[in-house]
Structures are given as structure tokens and as C-alpha cells.
Amino acid sequence: MDLDAFRWLLTPPGQALLEQAAALAGEPPLRAQTVLRRGADPAHVAAALTQVELRTRAVAKFGEQAHLLYFTPDGLEQATRARVAAHRAARLRAFGARSLLDLGCGIGGDLMAAAATGVVCAGIDLDPVRVEVARANLAALGLEGAVMVADAADVDPTPFDVVFVDPARRSGRGRSFDPADWTPSWTLVEALLRRDACAKVAPGIPHDLVPDGVEAEWVSDAGEVKEAALWSGRLATTARRATVIGERGLATLTDEDDPGAGVRALGSHLYEPDGAVIRAGLVTAVAARLDGGLLDEHIAYVTTDTPSPTPFARGYEVLEELPYREKALRAALRERGIGRLTIKKRGVEVVPEQLRRRLDLSGDAEATIVLTRVAGEGTCLLVRPI
Numbered sequence: 001m002d003l004d005a006f007r008w009l010l011t012p013p014g015q016a017l018l019e020q021a022a023a024l025a026g027e028p029p030l031r032a033q034t035v036l037r038r039g040a041d042p043a044h045v046a047a048a049l050t051q052v053e054l055r056t057r058a059v060a061k062f063g064e065q066a067h068l069l070y071f072t073p074d075g076l077e078q079a080t081r082a083r084v085a086a087h088r089a090a091r092l093r094a095f096g097a098r099s100l101l102d103l104g105c106g107i108g109g110d111l112m113a114a115a116a117t118g119v120v121c122a123g124i125d126l127d128p129v130r131v132e133v134a135r136a137n138l139a140a141l142g143l144e145g146a147v148m149v150a151d152a153a154d155v156d157p158t159p160f161d162v163v164f165v166d167p168a169r170r171s172g173r174g175r176s177f178d179p180a181d182w183t184p185s186w187t188l189v190e191a192l193l194r195r196d197a198c199a200k201v202a203p204g205i206p207h208d209l210v211p212d213g214v215e216a217e218w219v220s221d222a223g224e225v226k227e228a229a230l231w232s233g234r235l236a237t238t239a240r241r242a243t244v245i246g247e248r249g250l251a252t253l254t255d256e257d258d259p260g261a262g263v264r265a266l267g268s269h270l271y272e273p274d275g276a277v278i279r280a281g282l283v284t285a286v287a288a289r290l291d292g293g294l295l296d297e298h299i300a301y302v303t304t305d306t307p308s309p310t311p312f313a314r315g316y317e318v319l320e321e322l323p324y325r326e327k328a329l330r331a332a333l334r335e336r337g338i339g340r341l342t343i344k345k346r347g348v349e350v351v352p353e354q355l356r357r358r359l360d361l362s363g364d365a366e367a368t369i370v371l372t373r374v375a376g377e378g379t380c381l382l383v384r385p386i
Helices: 003-009 012-023 029-036 042-068 073-078 082-094 109-116 128-140 186-192 275-279 283-289 326-335 352-359
Strands: 099-103 120-125 146-149 162-165 197-201 215-221 224-231 240-246 249-254 269-273 293-296 299-304 313-322 338-345 365-374 377-385
Touching: 003 012, 003 042, 003 128, 012 029, 012 042, 029 042, 042 073, 042 082, 082 109, 082 215, 082 224, 082 240, 099 109, 109 120, 109 128, 120 128, 128 146, 162 186, 186 197, 215 275, 224 275, 240 275, 269 275, 269 283, 275 283, 283 293, 283 299, 293 365, 299 365, 313 326, 313 365, 326 338, 326 352, 338 352
Parallel strands: 099 120, 099 162, 120 146, 162 197, 215 240, 338 365
Antiparallel strands: 197 224, 215 224, 240 249, 269 299, 269 313, 293 299, 313 377, 365 377
């Protein structure tokens, strides 16, 4: 996005054009462009239409507030989801943080959440456009905060209570999961984690990469693992934590809640732990809470004899065991009139989409099957979500 065009968009004429573009959102793109270009600079029209499109896409992350905010394509992709950022900000506030320095603030997702709790915020980013967007977003919500262009390596964090860093995980080859490719560098992140700090990292971060004394928190929102956050100094309260954010609120589980659980025989119910629980290595904690056990010590399925609601796993009633081999499974499913099939799998080499095509089902009934291992043997379970 062009910096000058974005700055113009913040002026009264720019706001008028943006409002007009929003009103044409349901029209065919070519017609919208034709209407908007009457007397307007094409670069300004492009900037307005881009914002309308991005605001629509941003609703999934920011809710209805998205229509007040500004975005860049990559900034929206990398921004923290609003509910996750609000959880982090609430945690910072609970620890008494009064000021926050955000190194690599992007479009300001975490800045906005922290500022909304009353924390004094400052953000920096290497990209002038993202800085301008972050500044505009704070202003759009009536929030205080300072944003400037700077390199994280050149900024002194000591005046701030807490430092937050969200390294850009990209290289010239695209998205990278190698810390050596991150900006700011992993070396700088490790240095920051020697003080009161929080680092947002990829959820696939290896456990052995987490420095000693640092808490690793895996966070999921609406059933999807969104990130891992590393908390250090007085902000760290445990070694591993899984936080699950759902429609009914937030639930959290730590390694201190994990007495362990063994392998047991298949019971009447099966539970699939949330991805944050699996990433945090806390599947046995869920098994213990459900008074159940594992189907296999290397597979993240929990089985119990009685149903029990939990925010940390999705439950299924086990209806029956079906043949595992494909030909016999096809016959069993057709015999039951099943045409629409959800296939869940863990611990077996099956590609659900390919298997569904090969089964070639055409019945009227709908069902869910789970393909996994029980006592080391491939097993197919017909289940019903609870």
C-alpha cells in the first residue's frame, strides 16, 4: 500500500471516498471503480477499495470493530486475533503492568488491546506504512499511544514495565519456522526474555527452544491454535500452559494440573483434546480431569466410561467399532446408508479426502468415523459428537 495514498485516506476528502466505497461494497468491482473514479485520483480509489475489502476480511479477527480500523494485506494476516490480544492484555494488566513497549507492532492489534486496559503503550515497526496504520487505528478507537519507525535492536526497553515482541516469521522464501530467519532475531528475543517480557511465536515452536524459567502458553480461539506466547520474569507462573478461548469464555490448564494418566481400554466415550492442549503436552491432564486414560501413549485421544463436559476437548459417544480395512469399511457404511462422512484420524497414515473419494458413498445418512490405533492395531470407530 502506498504511504501517501493511505495518509490522504485519513483526510476529510479521503474519509468521504472511503464511505462511498463502503456503500458500493455489494456492487460488481468494475462498476464500483467506475463510480469512484469520477473526479478522484486512481491511487486514492485503489486505497479506498482495498480498505473496504480488508475490513470485510478482518471481521473474522476483529469483529464488527473491523469496520472502524485500517489494514494492510500482510498486516491483517499477521495481526493477533482480537480475543487473543484481549486475553494477553488482561494478563499484563493483572500482573500490574503500567507501560508496554511493542517491538514490531504491525498494524497495532496488541497495542490496541493493551491500551484499552489503561496500559501506557508505545510501538515501533520497521515499515512506515504499518506504523501509520497502527497510529490511525489507535486514533480510530480513541486510544492513547505512540508509534514510530525504528529498529527493535536500536530501542532501549528499560523505561518500560513490559516488552512485547512479535517477530516477523518470514524470509525471502516466504513464511519461515526457523528462528534464524525471524525479525527481530531470536538472539534479541532471548535477551528480552531475561526481563519481564512476552514474545509471540509460532505455535509449532519446539519445547526445547523455550529458555529455562520461561512460561510457554499455547492459545486457541474457536478451536484453532493461533499462537504460542512466551512469558518471562515475574510474568511467568508455570512451565507450560494451554489456554482455550471459546464462545463461553476462557479456560486455562497448566503442567501443574497434570498428575499424569496411563493407557486404558476403549470406553464408551472418546475425547479429542484441543490443539492448544496437544501443543502444550497436556493431554494427560485432560485425561485425568475426565477420569479417563489414553488410547495409546503416543496418540492424543482420551477415552472414558462416562461423558463429562470440558472446554479442553471435544467429546464423542462411541457407537460401535467398524472394520478398519477399506473394502469391509465401505460395505459397512453402505449397509448403514451413510453417504455424508466426516473422517477424523490420528496416529494412522490416512488422507481423509482421498479415502472419502475411494469409499464412494451415496446414502442419505450422515456419520463420523475415527481412524486411530487401539492397543497398537488400526481401528475404526463410529462415533457421535456430544
